[in-house]
Amino acid sequence: MQLSNKKWDLDFFLAQRQEALSAWPTGAEVDLDEAIAYQAEIPGEKRFVTRLNEALAAGKTLIQPRAGVPLINEHIVLLGHLEQEGEADLLPTTIDSYTRLNRYEDAQRGIEESKVSGKAMLNGFPAVNHGVKGCRMVTSALKAPVQVRHGTPDARLLCEITLAGGFTSFEGGGISYNIPYAKAVPMQDTLLYWQYVDRLVGLYEERGISINREPFGPLTGTLVPPCISNAVAILEALLAAEQGVKNITVGYGQCGNLIQDVAAIRALEQQTKAYFARFGYTDVVVSTVLHQWMGGFPADEAKAFAVICWGSAVAALAQATKVIVKSPHEALGVPTMEANAAGLRATKQVIMMLADQAIADGERLQEEMAIIMAETDCILERALELGEGDWALGTVRGFEAGIIDIPFAPSRYNMGKIMPARDNNGAVRLLDTGLLPFTDKLKAFHQAKIAQRAQAEHRGVSFQMVIDDIYAISKGRLVGRPH
Amino acid sequence: MQLSNKKWDLDFFLAQRQEALSAWPTGAEVDLDEAIAYQAEIPGEKRFVTRLNEALAAGKTLIQPRAGVPLINEHIVLLGHLEQEGEADLLPTTIDSYTRLNRYEDAQRGIEESKVSGKAMLNGFPAVNHGVKGCRMVTSALKAPVQVRHGTPDARLLCEITLAGGFTSFEGGGISYNIPYAKAVPMQDTLLYWQYVDRLVGLYEERGISINREPFGPLTGTLVPPCISNAVAILEALLAAEQGVKNITVGYGQCGNLIQDVAAIRALEQQTKAYFARFGYTDVVVSTVLHQWMGGFPADEAKAFAVICWGSAVAALAQATKVIVKSPHEALGVPTMEANAAGLRATKQVIMMLADQAIADGERLQEEMAIIMAETDCILERALELGEGDWALGTVRGFEAGIIDIPFAPSRYNMGKIMPARDNNGAVRLLDTGLLPFTDKLKAFHQAKIAQRAQAEHRGVSFQMVIDDIYAISKGRLVGRPH
Amino acid sequence: MQKTLVLGVIGADVHAVGNQILNYAFTDAGFHVVNLGVMVSQEEFIEAAIESAADAIIVSSLYGHGELDCQGLRDKCDEAGLKGILLYVGGNIVVGKQPFEEVRQRFLDMGFDRVFGPGTPPEAGIAALREDLADR
Amino acid sequence: MQKTLVLGVIGADVHAVGNQILNYAFTDAGFHVVNLGVMVSQEEFIEAAIESAADAIIVSSLYGHGELDCQGLRDKCDEAGLKGILLYVGGNIVVGKQPFEEVRQRFLDMGFDRVFGPGTPPEAGIAALREDLADR
Ligand code: B12
Numbered sequence A, B: 001m002q003l004s005n006k007k008w009d010l011d012f013f014l015a016q017r018q019e020a021l022s023a024w025p026t027g028a029e030v031d032l033d034e035a036i037a038y039q040a041e042i043p044g045e046k047r048f049v050t051r052l053n054e055a056l057a058a059g060k061t062l063i064q065p066r067a068g069v070p071l072i073n074e075h076i077v078l079l080g081h082l083e084q085e086g087e088a089d090l091l092p093t094t095i096d097s098y099t100r101l102n103r104y105e106d107a108q109r110g111i112e113e114s115k116v117s118g119k120a121m122l123n124g125f126p127a128v129n130h131g132v133k134g135c136r137m138v139t140s141a142l143k144a145p146v147q148v149r150h151g152t153p154d155a156r157l158l159c160e161i162t163l164a165g166g167f168t169s170f171e172g173g174g175i176s177y178n179i180p181y182a183k184a185v186p187m188q189d190t191l192l193y194w195q196y197v198d199r200l201v202g203l204y205e206e207r208g209i210s211i212n213r214e215p216f217g218p219l220t221g222t223l224v225p226p227c228i229s230n231a232v233a234i235l236e237a238l239l240a241a242e243q244g245v246k247n248i249t250v251g252y253g254q255c256g257n258l259i260q261d262v263a264a265i266r267a268l269e270q271q272t273k274a275y276f277a278r279f280g281y282t283d284v285v286v287s288t289v290l291h292q293w294m295g296g297f298p299a300d301e302a303k304a305f306a307v308i309c310w311g312s313a314v315a316a317l318a319q320a321t322k323v324i325v326k327s328p329h330e331a332l333g334v335p336t337m338e339a340n341a342a343g344l345r346a347t348k349q350v351i352m353m354l355a356d357q358a359i360a361d362g363e364r365l366q367e368e369m370a371i372i373m374a375e376t377d378c379i380l381e382r383a384l385e386l387g388e389g390d391w392a393l394g395t396v397r398g399f400e401a402g403i404i405d406i407p408f409a410p411s412r413y414n415m416g417k418i419m420p421a422r423d424n425n426g427a428v429r430l431l432d433t434g435l436l437p438f439t440d441k442l443k444a445f446h447q448a449k450i451a452q453r454a455q456a457e458h459r460g461v462s463f464q465m466v467i468d469d470i471y472a473i474s475k476g477r478l479v480g481r482p483h
Numbered sequence C, D: 001m002q003k004t005l006v007l008g009v010i011g012a013d014v015h016a017v018g019n020q021i022l023n024y025a026f027t028d029a030g031f032h033v034v035n036l037g038v039m040v041s042q043e044e045f046i047e048a049a050i051e052s053a054a055d056a057i058i059v060s061s062l063y064g065h066g067e068l069d070c071q072g073l074r075d076k077c078d079e080a081g082l083k084g085i086l087l088y089v090g091g092n093i094v095v096g097k098q099p100f101e102e103v104r105q106r107f108l109d110m111g112f113d114r115v116f117g118p119g120t121p122p123e124a125g126i127a128a129l130r131e132d133l134a135d136r
């Protein structure tokens, strides 16, 4: 099948649907008409789109955890705790890693072993195995809206089951849930899988059910320069909009430098809207999400709180529409519900203390935004060129050509030539710009920034700097200085 | 005795000294020559002045807890834990409340009952009762320099004993350790007591022993507008410099609005230096300290971490020379050493993550600094006028006239006419400017800011706003909005 | 009939903020408040209660020395002829974070009628006063 | 003689960062590293170990399914003729924060020679390898 950035026609979609639904027995539970009728009964305050739009209008930042355990009742207890004791505004259901790779038998084994051992043996909620009914037990038991959060290259069945199961938001995209989450899945394939997901969401939209979609912003979570994650988010937003998605939250993982982070979120919002306007998607509502630090965390809980709180501060100062929250257990393992709720309460406190203090102006902020936007434009324009005007083809060819390149990614379809490192103020820059289609001026900018740091540290530019930066936050600082 | 801002002559000082040292038997342990010889043996890295000057030069922010327990050994264990597990750069010895009021018999009872019950029955370390030898056991047992932190209107004996005891910094001042800490001590008296302290420190200076002095910035810790605490800090700095103090850390308690807080610290540093220059104290080194939120804390520990971390962020972004750290137990009681160390580690993590990201520019910052400096000048110039050119007299008369006025203070020598409240962005403004000698323009500025908030909250300006603001942070936000 | 309360912060304690709010809240709730402010000795509490024929003495202690400062207050009240006067205490009444039920018991044993922990809102005190003073 | 290590992240685990660093650090320490990257099956580990005549297999697991993914690896090694090959495992090898001594025991029981907890620095692994491979 030929990939192109064109809205799928309905017959084609329905033909694909047979295959998607038959991947696991629970697929048979999905009946689109019944699902739409079910979704229509979910009240506004339990819908993602409503809550996000309210927050957008009020300039508020909502808080959302990550959480998922293998068994239904335990999962309901967990999410209930997070909304009660954690004051979460929005809820997640994090999917386990076997389901993410469509290994439903392994997921089943995980469910059984969890039942037997009384311990969670999966790192998330296996929604496909629990089926539509299991999902509805979860979504109906809670006050807040619930989103599916995962990392699934082929999420067609997962999306079918969870939307029918009453979830009102679905995370992911053909790039962001491939390159950081898979080793050997061709980009062409995931873009098609995700056109399916977006077309399905579009169908719900056509039938009056608005579902939020959220490209996964942080990618590998490790020193990803803003221009890379913003370019990916905008590409996925454009692809989604073409299939009929009307409500999109573009995301970004905190890098750690305040000015760069605020600039990145601002640039992301502005450029997403600008590309939407330019390509005629004028009725899509855009919101933003900031992910608290996504790289390695300090093991000490007090220090982990510090990382969490600083991420919260950045989210509030940038006026992101929502913030995804980490827990003080991050470095060690999937958090207990108490630790997860503690991370949320700390976040809520910071968000509320900073609710009325956005950082909107400032010369350095403007400069940083200009840099990020110029870089992002370079990448996107070149992708469009390579795709001969087609964003989907441009994405595939862009990754092949290394003009989009995600650091530390496991996928063999990623060039892996760029190398990020922090500058002397902790902003993430490029020690090696690889094949990114930057102007000479932009390349020189990065070179100068890294050179400045090397000089300050009295050492040469080397991979050791990158390693030091990867460990830095877990060792208690932002820039990985020598000794 | 007549108060005036003139350096005490030595004979006068020595005459006073008899009285001071005889207030409690341990006073007899103090021998100035021996004390100076003892201090001369303390190596640089264990001296406050050295560590502060290094931090100033490097643009670093040091971290310091509050801590004190009644018994010597327990106190050493406590401080050891805070430097080992808390990564504290500077150490405190917080003095108990009986000692602060020179009630040494009560302190003795507290020591005895603590021994018997195995529980700390005093809220700090009774340094006078433990005497010079007890103090030296403490200061010599630790790697970091140790400061005396208290709240004592008449700290003459405390200062004699602790400096002889190896402490290298002494907090307080005639205003800041009177108005927030006493009910019925005339300003005239405390200014004289503190001239004694400063003259003693000056004597050490003359003999080659540099001791750091730190006016207590936060005052009542509750919605104190920056101009008030800055004016008080500058007054105390001027009075100290006149007596021969050469190393001063001026302080400020975080109010909660980022721009206002950074502006306040910057203004404080600039104006202290400007007044020093104008009045000829050209060889005094000035550093700054930011106190993490000094008002009511949330009882929940996760939320308390959030307050702690936000305060740390402000200290780093303002590049304060040091930050005084709270613990997650703040709302409940004197912290365990573990909770205290946790607050420190969280602070260290934030400070290190923000070490390379000062906020120095920005139009809003400049505006806010201009406001604070104009207000502070109004107060100080009027005090100088009332004092007929004498800062000490100006202070006494200034408080009498209510042109300096500290909100929520217990002292009857404070006018108590001003009423602070937050504006719509959370900055602390004045709902009632009382008798502050502000220009009409400044008065109008405050009025407009409060009116703007009232309008946003659809309610009239009233004392209820103030109450809501007092509770706000402990209830999870900065501005106390209705319901 | 309007009930009279004597209010103050005991001992060498200067925490003035909560006291000012309690004064405002109790007055607002209809009580006649004799507010002694901060740094109030046991003797001052008793004197003021006699003078104002108070129905209750409301002791705050925030700074940690509450346990030392409050010892013997009930006996002194009895001696002064204030037998059975309602005695409340609240705030951060001991040093450190201690299990509150044990703390409450220690203060009940000292003769207080009610003991309130850190951060108790004024409303809780008002509700208790209404209940305890209803039949007096 | 240079020792050979087979390195990889087991199961459906895609955490690639630590693996890249271990590869760099072990190579830097003088080992010959056959790095299989992420998402490595038990079979792939064994095949690579046979092919390279490896002295040790270094398994990372970060995502939590380590306990499921590692079951039976020792037996499969034995069957494939890799009897006694050194088997290490490290990372966030179970779901959640669990008492590490219990976790270690469970993995030792599964046949691993050494078990390393969350955030172990590469240096610890290198030191252990030097010790365990010294006399081989
Ligand atoms: C970055 C990250 C991601 C990125 C990974 C990008 C990529 N492709 O590499 C993204 C966002 C994609 C991601 C996804 C997921 N993640 Co993740 N992730 C992290 C995080 C924050 C940092 C990992 C990292 O790179 N650290 C830096 C490197 C240098 O350290 P390291 O990985 O620990 O490796 C070092 C040591 O462990 C050691 N080591 C490793 N193996 C061995 C072996 C030996 C013998 C020795 C001596 C040492 C050793 O040496 C390495 C180098 O120093 C960790 C939490 C943390 N550590 O703070 C969670 C974490 C590992 N992830 C976790 C989970 C659950 C997931 C997801 C399932 C999603 C989810 N529920 O949120 C998916 C899984 C996807 C999959 N199929 O694997 C959990 C695992 C939970 C558990 N074990 O209980 C963690 C612990 C977070 C948490 N507390 O919940 N994640």
Ligand code: B12
Pocket: B066, B094, B096, B097, B100, B123, B124, B151, B180, B181, B218, B219, B220, B221, B222, B294, B295, B296, B297, B298, B329, B330, B331, B332, B333, B334, B335, B408, B409, B410, B470, C012, C013, C014, C015, C016, C017, C018, C019, C021, C022, C058, C059, C060, C061, C062, C063, C064, C065, C088, C089, C090, C091, C092, C093, C094, C095, C096, C097, C116, C117, C118, C119, C120, C121, C122, C124, C125, C126
């Ligand atoms: C602001 C503050 C100060 C200011 C006080 C300024 C002033 N003059 O008012 C300053 C900085 C000067 C200060 C000094 C000291 N403080 Co102080 N301070 C605080 C702080 C942060 C807030 C207090 C406050 O204003 N809260 C807001 C008001 C509205 O709440 P509140 O005081 O709790 O009062 C309410 C309730 O308690 C209740 N309530 C009170 N009494 C009663 C009675 C009844 C019957 C009822 C129903 C309710 C009730 O109603 C009040 C109104 O809502 C608290 C910690 C906290 N709470 O977060 C520490 C705290 C009270 N301070 C403490 C200490 C130890 C001190 C010092 C000894 C210094 C030190 N070691 O750091 C000195 C003591 C000086 C002295 N002699 O008293 C400790 C007490 C420790 C303990 N009990 O174990 C605390 C708890 C901090 C801590 N965790 O260490 N402090």
